[in-house]
Amino acid sequence: MDDYSKKRVWNGGALTSPLPPALVSCGTIEKPNVLTVAWTGIMCTKPPVTYIAVRPQRYSYGLIKASGEFVINLPPASLVRAVDLCGVRSGRDTDKFQLCSLTALPAAAVSAPIIAECPLSLECRVRQIIPLGSHDVFIADIVKTDAAESLIDEKGRLALEKAKLLAYSHGEYFELGRKIGSFGFSVRKKKKMSKHNHH
Amino acid sequence: MDDYSKKRVWNGGALTSPLPPALVSCGTIEKPNVLTVAWTGIMCTKPPVTYIAVRPQRYSYGLIKASGEFVINLPPASLVRAVDLCGVRSGRDTDKFQLCSLTALPAAAVSAPIIAECPLSLECRVRQIIPLGSHDVFIADIVKTDAAESLIDEKGRLALEKAKLLAYSHGEYFELGRKIGSFGFSVRKKKKMSKHNHH
Numbered sequence: 217m218d219d220y221s222k223k224r225v226w227n228g229g230a231l232t233s234p235l236p237p238a239l240v241s242c243g244t245i246e247k248p249n250v251l252t253v254a255w256t257g258i259m260c261t262k263p264p265v266t267y268i269a270v271r272p273q274r275y276s277y278g279l280i281k282a283s284g285e286f287v288i289n290l291p292p293a294s295l296v297r298a299v300d301l302c303g304v305r306s307g308r309d310t311d312k313f314q315l316c317s318l319t320a321l322p323a324a325a326v327s328a329p330i331i332a333e334c335p336l337s338l339e340c341r342v343r344q345i346i347p348l349g350s351h352d353v354f355i356a357d358i359v360k361t362d363a364a365e366s367l368i369d370e371k372g373r374l375a376l377e378k379a380k381l382l383a384y385s386h387g388e389y390f391e392l393g394r395k396i397g398s399f400g401f402s403v404r405k406k407k408k409m410s411k412h413n414h415h
Numbered sequence: 416m417d418d419y420s421k422k423r424v425w426n427g428g429a430l431t432s433p434l435p436p437a438l439v440s441c442g443t444i445e446k447p448n449v450l451t452v453a454w455t456g457i458m459c460t461k462p463p464v465t466y467i468a469v470r471p472q473r474y475s476y477g478l479i480k481a482s483g484e485f486v487i488n489l490p491p492a493s494l495v496r497a498v499d500l501c502g503v504r505s506g507r508d509t510d511k512f513q514l515c516s517l518t519a520l521p522a523a524a525v526s527a528p529i530i531a532e533c534p535l536s537l538e539c540r541v542r543q544i545i546p547l548g549s550h551d552v553f554i555a556d557i558v559k560t561d562a563a564e565s566l567i568d569e570k571g572r573l574a575l576e577k578a579k580l581l582a583y584s585h586g587e588y589f590e591l592g593r594k595i596g597s598f599g600f601s602v603r604k605k606k607k608m609s610k611h612n613h614h
Contacts, residue, residue, distance in 0.1 A: 218491070218578070220563035221531040225523045228557030230463040232456060232537065233489060233575060234433050234582045234591055257434060257456030259468050260547035264429040269458050290432060292417070293595060300601035324424045332420040338431065346554075348459035355545075358427030364419035376432060376585040379417070383433045383582055383591055386575040392433055392582055393592025396492060402499035 230255075237299050237384035239289040240268055241320070241328050241337075242279040243307075248320040248329045250312050251276045252303030254384045255351060256288060264358040266340060269351035275307040280354060284342040285326040289334035293382045293391040298333075300389070325360045335379040337362040429454075436498050436583035438488040439467055440519070440527050440536075441478045442506075447519040447528045449511050450475045451502035453583045454550060455487060463557040465539060468550035474506040479553060483541040484525040488533035492581045492590040497532075499588070524559045534578040536561040 235254040243249040255269035266288060270277045280286045291299050298316035305312055313320055320329035323339045330337040340356035347353075367375045383390045434453040442448040454468035465487060469476045479485045490498050497515035504511055512519055519528035522538045529536040539555035546552075566574045582589045 218534075218563075219565055220491075220534045220578075221518065221520070222564040223520070223529070223536075223561040224564050224567055226560040226562060228463045228537065229560045230457045230460045230465075230557065231535065231560065231575075232435050232437070232465060232487060233535075233580055234435055235456060236431055236433055238431070255457045255459075256431060257466075258429045258431055258454045259466070259545075259552050260454075260550040261429045262549040263547070264427045265547050266429075266431060267456075267458070288431060292419075296596050297601045300596060300599065304599060304602050319420065321420070321422070330422070335417075335419045336430065336432075337422075338427065346458075348462070348464050350461040351459040353458050355547075358429065361425040361428050361430065362422040363425060364417075365421040365423050366418055368423055374585070376430075377587060377589075379419075381432055381584065382595075385580060385591060386573070387598045388576060388594055389596040389598075390576075390594050391592040392584060393590040395587055395589050396581075397495050397499060397588040399586045399588075400499065400503060402496045403503050 231386060233385040234383040234390065236290055237382055237389065239291050239299060239302060239331055239334060240276065241287045241289060241331055242276050242283065244327050245320055245322050245329045248313050249276055249279055249307035250302050250318065250331065251307065252299050259355065265355060266338060266358055267353050267355045269353050271351055280342065283327050285328050286340050287323055287326065287328045287330050288338040288340060289331040290336045291334050291382045293380045295333060296382055296389050299382060323360065324362065330362050335364040335367055336376065430585060432584040433582040433589065435489055436581055436588065438490050438498060438501060438530055438533060439475065440486045440488060440530055441475050441482065443526050444519055444521050444528045447512050448475055448478055448506035449501050449517065451498050458554065464554060465537060465557055466552050466554045468552050470550055479541065482526050484527050485539050486522055486525065486527045486529050487537040487539060488530040489535045490533050490581045492579045494532060495581055495588050498581060522559065523561065529561050534563040534566055535575065
């Protein structure tokens with residue numbers, strides 16, 4: 217194992233990793249917009265609550281504030297160019313759905329569209345806005361989830377690992393790599409071993 | 416490209432991906448504790464603000480609330496077993512640093528220790544607690560960053576991609592895989608091409 221025990225102390229920086237470089241869609245199905253947001257995550261399991269942090273200067277900021285609705289779409293690695301473009305270009309002067317060949321589909325519960333090319337979309341309704349400095353945080357209820365039928369197996373489970381989701385880490389894009397465990401494996405393996413030992 | 420255009424609509428669920436299954440250390444250097452938190456992310460760039468969502472029943476919840484301080488440590492994939500154990504076991508009855516062979520080092524600015532085996536640690540001070548249901552959100556300033564000397568190159572850049580960070584996605588642990596771009600690449604490539612075309 218590498219030795220990370222010697223540390224250099226820096227001032228605080230906004231760096232955690234890996235993160236989902238989510239395509240956040242907003243506006244309406246007639247006039248949709250999309251921007252890339254890596255400053256997102258889960259805040260609560262029950263009820264399901266998420267957030268996005270957006271600079272007030274961004275074109276999407278006004279759209280989301282006005283409607284109180286947006287959709288978090290998780291992109292597969294194959295969409296890396298669209299993800300990058302939607303983080304750099306502004307919807308003020310560009311139709312980013314057209315520029316990136318993305319397809320807007322109507323959502324089930326919100327006015328913002330979902331993105332057809334993404335395997336998973338979270339339909340969100342804003343419950344609170346917290347200004348923090350460069351970014352405002354939109355805390356939002358996840359009111360519906362749209363999952364790709366092609367990834368749902370016969371048991372009704374979403375085989376999200378097949379989608380090869382895109383990851384963002386310290387300014388770079390990565391594919392998710394090798395699977396090396398599932399939640400709880402460290403305890404399950406121990407139980408199996410102790411069964412073997414005792415019987 | 417796979418066809419994700421046919422959707423099945425579910426009720427909202429707490430699922431975004433990939434996420435960092437962070438080792439959150441708390442308590443003191445004399446009596447440290449650690450728990451795994453994937454419900455974390457960046458909320459603001461300037462000033463740097465992060466959060467962790469923790470169930471009030473967790474042992475660490477009281478420690479963090481009392482001190483107002485914690486550290487987010489990003490684990491390499493080699494620590495996957497420790498990460499899983501620290502999500503399943505409780506510090507009430509287990510010394511998880513000892514159980515997982517983790518080394519507590521003093522932090523620069525907070526009472527909670529940093530974890531020697533992690534390449535990057537964010538020292539955090541709580542600024543606000545938001546109860547949302549199953550989880551309370553601790554919004555926190557990132558006051559210091561501790562980076563592994565062995566990953567800092569001659570230009571002072573943290574080569575975090577060398578650390579092979581662990582990712583969490585829909586109940587499973589993954590290594591970060593192939594790098595497929597860096598922020599802004601979609602625009603930089605276009606500029607290069609247009610230069611070629613015009614000269």
